[in-house]
Amino acid sequence: MDKAGQYRExxxxIDSVVAGETSVTARYASASSILAQAFGPRFYWTGFYEVDPLKERELVVGPYQGTLGCLRIPFDKGVCGHVATTGEPIIVPDVHAFAGHVACDSASNSExxxxxxxxxxxxxxxxDVDSTEFDAFDSDDLAGLVAVCDRLLTI
Structure with a gap:
Protein backbone atom coordinates (compact mmCIF):
# COMPACT_ATOMS: atom_id res chain seq x y z
CA MET A 1 0.00 0.00 0.00
CA ASP A 2 1.27 3.47 -0.79
CA LYS A 3 1.70 6.12 1.89
CA ALA A 4 -1.46 8.03 0.92
CA GLY A 5 -3.47 4.83 1.31
CA GLN A 6 -1.82 4.14 4.65
CA TYR A 7 -2.85 7.60 5.84
CA ARG A 8 -6.44 7.00 4.72
CA GLU A 9 -6.52 3.80 6.81
CA ILE A 14 -8.31 7.43 14.53
CA ASP A 15 -11.79 8.66 13.59
CA SER A 16 -13.28 5.38 14.80
CA VAL A 17 -11.34 5.37 18.08
CA VAL A 18 -12.15 8.98 19.02
CA ALA A 19 -15.74 9.12 17.74
CA GLY A 20 -17.95 10.22 20.61
CA GLU A 21 -15.00 10.72 22.99
CA THR A 22 -15.47 13.92 24.99
CA SER A 23 -11.94 14.07 26.40
CA VAL A 24 -9.56 16.11 24.26
CA THR A 25 -6.65 14.46 26.09
CA ALA A 26 -7.91 11.01 25.07
CA ARG A 27 -8.28 12.16 21.46
CA TYR A 28 -4.74 13.55 21.31
CA ALA A 29 -3.26 10.54 23.11
CA SER A 30 -4.96 8.10 20.76
CA ALA A 31 -3.94 9.98 17.62
CA SER A 32 -0.30 10.35 18.69
CA SER A 33 -0.08 6.68 19.63
CA ILE A 34 -1.62 5.42 16.39
CA LEU A 35 0.56 7.71 14.26
CA ALA A 36 3.77 6.83 16.12
CA GLN A 37 3.06 3.11 15.86
CA ALA A 38 2.24 3.33 12.16
CA PHE A 39 5.26 5.38 11.10
CA GLY A 40 7.94 4.68 13.71
CA PRO A 41 10.90 4.94 13.76
CA ARG A 42 10.64 7.68 11.10
CA PHE A 43 8.24 9.46 13.47
CA TYR A 44 10.80 9.89 16.25
CA TRP A 45 8.59 12.25 18.32
CA THR A 46 4.86 12.52 17.70
CA GLY A 47 2.58 14.64 19.82
CA PHE A 48 0.51 17.68 20.51
CA TYR A 49 1.25 21.08 21.94
CA GLU A 50 -1.96 22.61 23.22
CA VAL A 51 -2.82 26.29 23.44
CA ASP A 52 -2.62 27.08 27.16
CA PRO A 53 -6.01 28.49 28.21
CA LEU A 54 -4.28 30.63 30.87
CA LYS A 55 -1.53 31.88 28.53
CA GLU A 56 -3.17 32.33 25.14
CA ARG A 57 0.09 32.97 23.24
CA GLU A 58 1.85 29.89 24.60
CA LEU A 59 1.76 26.20 23.76
CA VAL A 60 2.07 23.58 26.48
CA VAL A 61 3.04 19.98 25.84
CA GLY A 62 0.14 17.56 25.60
CA PRO A 63 -0.04 13.84 24.91
CA TYR A 64 2.90 12.52 22.90
CA GLN A 65 5.03 9.51 22.03
CA GLY A 66 8.80 9.88 22.22
CA THR A 67 11.55 11.42 24.27
CA LEU A 68 10.98 14.30 26.68
CA GLY A 69 9.52 17.28 24.84
CA CYS A 70 9.73 20.97 25.57
CA LEU A 71 7.19 21.83 28.23
CA ARG A 72 6.24 25.21 26.74
CA ILE A 73 6.74 26.98 23.44
CA PRO A 74 5.80 30.64 22.90
CA PHE A 75 3.87 31.43 19.71
CA ASP A 76 6.83 33.43 18.39
CA LYS A 77 9.40 30.64 18.83
CA GLY A 78 10.32 27.67 16.68
CA VAL A 79 8.37 25.66 14.15
CA CYS A 80 5.43 24.97 16.49
CA GLY A 81 5.17 28.64 17.43
CA HIS A 82 5.29 29.58 13.75
CA VAL A 83 2.36 27.27 12.96
CA ALA A 84 0.45 28.51 16.02
CA THR A 85 0.90 32.07 14.74
CA THR A 86 0.14 31.45 11.05
CA GLY A 87 -2.43 28.66 11.37
CA GLU A 88 -0.74 26.96 8.41
CA PRO A 89 1.02 23.58 8.35
CA ILE A 90 4.71 23.42 7.51
CA ILE A 91 7.37 20.90 6.54
CA VAL A 92 10.90 21.73 7.67
CA PRO A 93 13.46 19.47 5.91
CA ASP A 94 16.33 20.69 8.14
CA VAL A 95 15.35 22.14 11.52
CA HIS A 96 18.88 23.46 12.02
CA ALA A 97 18.31 25.86 9.12
CA PHE A 98 14.97 27.13 10.51
CA ALA A 99 15.42 30.56 12.10
CA GLY A 100 14.51 30.43 15.78
CA HIS A 101 14.22 26.63 15.92
CA VAL A 102 13.56 25.39 19.46
CA ALA A 103 15.72 22.30 20.01
CA CYS A 104 13.71 20.16 22.40
CA ASP A 105 15.78 17.12 21.41
CA SER A 106 19.14 17.36 19.66
CA ALA A 107 18.38 14.15 17.72
CA SER A 108 15.64 15.90 15.71
CA ASN A 109 16.68 16.87 12.17
CA SER A 110 13.40 17.45 10.33
CA GLU A 111 9.89 18.29 11.40
CA ASP A 128 4.30 18.11 15.97
CA VAL A 129 6.18 15.23 14.36
CA ASP A 130 9.98 15.11 14.46
CA SER A 131 12.36 12.77 12.69
CA THR A 132 16.03 11.99 13.19
CA GLU A 133 16.28 11.86 9.38
CA PHE A 134 16.77 14.99 7.30
CA ASP A 135 13.98 15.70 4.79
CA ALA A 136 11.84 12.91 6.25
CA PHE A 137 8.44 14.37 5.32
CA ASP A 138 6.72 14.96 2.00
CA SER A 139 3.42 16.08 0.51
CA ASP A 140 1.79 12.71 1.36
CA ASP A 141 2.69 13.23 5.02
CA LEU A 142 1.36 16.78 4.88
CA ALA A 143 -1.94 15.79 3.28
CA GLY A 144 -2.36 12.80 5.59
CA LEU A 145 -1.63 14.68 8.81
CA VAL A 146 -3.79 17.64 7.77
CA ALA A 147 -6.66 15.18 7.14
CA VAL A 148 -6.15 13.58 10.57
CA CYS A 149 -6.08 16.95 12.34
CA ASP A 150 -8.89 18.49 10.29
CA ARG A 151 -11.64 16.65 12.13
CA LEU A 152 -9.84 15.41 15.23
CA LEU A 153 -11.85 17.64 17.57
CA THR A 154 -15.10 17.71 15.61
CA ILE A 155 -16.14 14.06 15.20
Missing amino acids: IKAE IVVPVFDANGKLAAVL
Whole structure:
Protein backbone atom coordinates (compact mmCIF):
# COMPACT_ATOMS: atom_id res chain seq x y z
CA MET A 1 0.00 0.00 0.00
CA ASP A 2 1.27 3.47 -0.79
CA LYS A 3 1.70 6.12 1.89
CA ALA A 4 -1.46 8.03 0.92
CA GLY A 5 -3.47 4.83 1.31
CA GLN A 6 -1.82 4.14 4.65
CA TYR A 7 -2.85 7.60 5.84
CA ARG A 8 -6.44 7.00 4.72
CA GLU A 9 -6.52 3.80 6.81
CA ILE A 10 -4.91 5.52 9.81
CA LYS A 11 -7.35 8.43 9.62
CA ALA A 12 -10.28 6.01 9.55
CA GLU A 13 -8.83 4.19 12.57
CA ILE A 14 -8.31 7.43 14.53
CA ASP A 15 -11.79 8.66 13.59
CA SER A 16 -13.28 5.38 14.80
CA VAL A 17 -11.34 5.37 18.08
CA VAL A 18 -12.15 8.98 19.02
CA ALA A 19 -15.74 9.12 17.74
CA GLY A 20 -17.95 10.22 20.61
CA GLU A 21 -15.00 10.72 22.99
CA THR A 22 -15.47 13.92 24.99
CA SER A 23 -11.94 14.07 26.40
CA VAL A 24 -9.56 16.11 24.26
CA THR A 25 -6.65 14.46 26.09
CA ALA A 26 -7.91 11.01 25.07
CA ARG A 27 -8.28 12.16 21.46
CA TYR A 28 -4.74 13.55 21.31
CA ALA A 29 -3.26 10.54 23.11
CA SER A 30 -4.96 8.10 20.76
CA ALA A 31 -3.94 9.98 17.62
CA SER A 32 -0.30 10.35 18.69
CA SER A 33 -0.08 6.68 19.63
CA ILE A 34 -1.62 5.42 16.39
CA LEU A 35 0.56 7.71 14.26
CA ALA A 36 3.77 6.83 16.12
CA GLN A 37 3.06 3.11 15.86
CA ALA A 38 2.24 3.33 12.16
CA PHE A 39 5.26 5.38 11.10
CA GLY A 40 7.94 4.68 13.71
CA PRO A 41 10.90 4.94 13.76
CA ARG A 42 10.64 7.68 11.10
CA PHE A 43 8.24 9.46 13.47
CA TYR A 44 10.80 9.89 16.25
CA TRP A 45 8.59 12.25 18.32
CA THR A 46 4.86 12.52 17.70
CA GLY A 47 2.58 14.64 19.82
CA PHE A 48 0.51 17.68 20.51
CA TYR A 49 1.25 21.08 21.94
CA GLU A 50 -1.96 22.61 23.22
CA VAL A 51 -2.82 26.29 23.44
CA ASP A 52 -2.62 27.08 27.16
CA PRO A 53 -6.01 28.49 28.21
CA LEU A 54 -4.28 30.63 30.87
CA LYS A 55 -1.53 31.88 28.53
CA GLU A 56 -3.17 32.33 25.14
CA ARG A 57 0.09 32.97 23.24
CA GLU A 58 1.85 29.89 24.60
CA LEU A 59 1.76 26.20 23.76
CA VAL A 60 2.07 23.58 26.48
CA VAL A 61 3.04 19.98 25.84
CA GLY A 62 0.14 17.56 25.60
CA PRO A 63 -0.04 13.84 24.91
CA TYR A 64 2.90 12.52 22.90
CA GLN A 65 5.03 9.51 22.03
CA GLY A 66 8.80 9.88 22.22
CA THR A 67 11.55 11.42 24.27
CA LEU A 68 10.98 14.30 26.68
CA GLY A 69 9.52 17.28 24.84
CA CYS A 70 9.73 20.97 25.57
CA LEU A 71 7.19 21.83 28.23
CA ARG A 72 6.24 25.21 26.74
CA ILE A 73 6.74 26.98 23.44
CA PRO A 74 5.80 30.64 22.90
CA PHE A 75 3.87 31.43 19.71
CA ASP A 76 6.83 33.43 18.39
CA LYS A 77 9.40 30.64 18.83
CA GLY A 78 10.32 27.67 16.68
CA VAL A 79 8.37 25.66 14.15
CA CYS A 80 5.43 24.97 16.49
CA GLY A 81 5.17 28.64 17.43
CA HIS A 82 5.29 29.58 13.75
CA VAL A 83 2.36 27.27 12.96
CA ALA A 84 0.45 28.51 16.02
CA THR A 85 0.90 32.07 14.74
CA THR A 86 0.14 31.45 11.05
CA GLY A 87 -2.43 28.66 11.37
CA GLU A 88 -0.74 26.96 8.41
CA PRO A 89 1.02 23.58 8.35
CA ILE A 90 4.71 23.42 7.51
CA ILE A 91 7.37 20.90 6.54
CA VAL A 92 10.90 21.73 7.67
CA PRO A 93 13.46 19.47 5.91
CA ASP A 94 16.33 20.69 8.14
CA VAL A 95 15.35 22.14 11.52
CA HIS A 96 18.88 23.46 12.02
CA ALA A 97 18.31 25.86 9.12
CA PHE A 98 14.97 27.13 10.51
CA ALA A 99 15.42 30.56 12.10
CA GLY A 100 14.51 30.43 15.78
CA HIS A 101 14.22 26.63 15.92
CA VAL A 102 13.56 25.39 19.46
CA ALA A 103 15.72 22.30 20.01
CA CYS A 104 13.71 20.16 22.40
CA ASP A 105 15.78 17.12 21.41
CA SER A 106 19.14 17.36 19.66
CA ALA A 107 18.38 14.15 17.72
CA SER A 108 15.64 15.90 15.71
CA ASN A 109 16.68 16.87 12.17
CA SER A 110 13.40 17.45 10.33
CA GLU A 111 9.89 18.29 11.40
CA ILE A 112 6.30 18.62 10.23
CA VAL A 113 3.76 20.64 12.22
CA VAL A 114 0.02 20.87 11.58
CA PRO A 115 -2.53 23.10 13.34
CA VAL A 116 -5.55 21.59 15.10
CA PHE A 117 -8.69 23.72 15.25
CA ASP A 118 -11.71 23.22 17.49
CA ALA A 119 -15.31 23.08 16.22
CA ASN A 120 -15.46 26.90 16.29
CA GLY A 121 -12.36 27.26 14.10
CA LYS A 122 -10.14 28.44 16.96
CA LEU A 123 -6.60 27.08 17.24
CA ALA A 124 -6.60 24.39 19.94
CA ALA A 125 -3.21 22.75 19.41
CA VAL A 126 -0.52 21.81 16.93
CA LEU A 127 0.51 18.30 15.97
CA ASP A 128 4.30 18.11 15.97
CA VAL A 129 6.18 15.23 14.36
CA ASP A 130 9.98 15.11 14.46
CA SER A 131 12.36 12.77 12.69
CA THR A 132 16.03 11.99 13.19
CA GLU A 133 16.28 11.86 9.38
CA PHE A 134 16.77 14.99 7.30
CA ASP A 135 13.98 15.70 4.79
CA ALA A 136 11.84 12.91 6.25
CA PHE A 137 8.44 14.37 5.32
CA ASP A 138 6.72 14.96 2.00
CA SER A 139 3.42 16.08 0.51
CA ASP A 140 1.79 12.71 1.36
CA ASP A 141 2.69 13.23 5.02
CA LEU A 142 1.36 16.78 4.88
CA ALA A 143 -1.94 15.79 3.28
CA GLY A 144 -2.36 12.80 5.59
CA LEU A 145 -1.63 14.68 8.81
CA VAL A 146 -3.79 17.64 7.77
CA ALA A 147 -6.66 15.18 7.14
CA VAL A 148 -6.15 13.58 10.57
CA CYS A 149 -6.08 16.95 12.34
CA ASP A 150 -8.89 18.49 10.29
CA ARG A 151 -11.64 16.65 12.13
CA LEU A 152 -9.84 15.41 15.23
CA LEU A 153 -11.85 17.64 17.57
CA THR A 154 -15.10 17.71 15.61
CA ILE A 155 -16.14 14.06 15.20
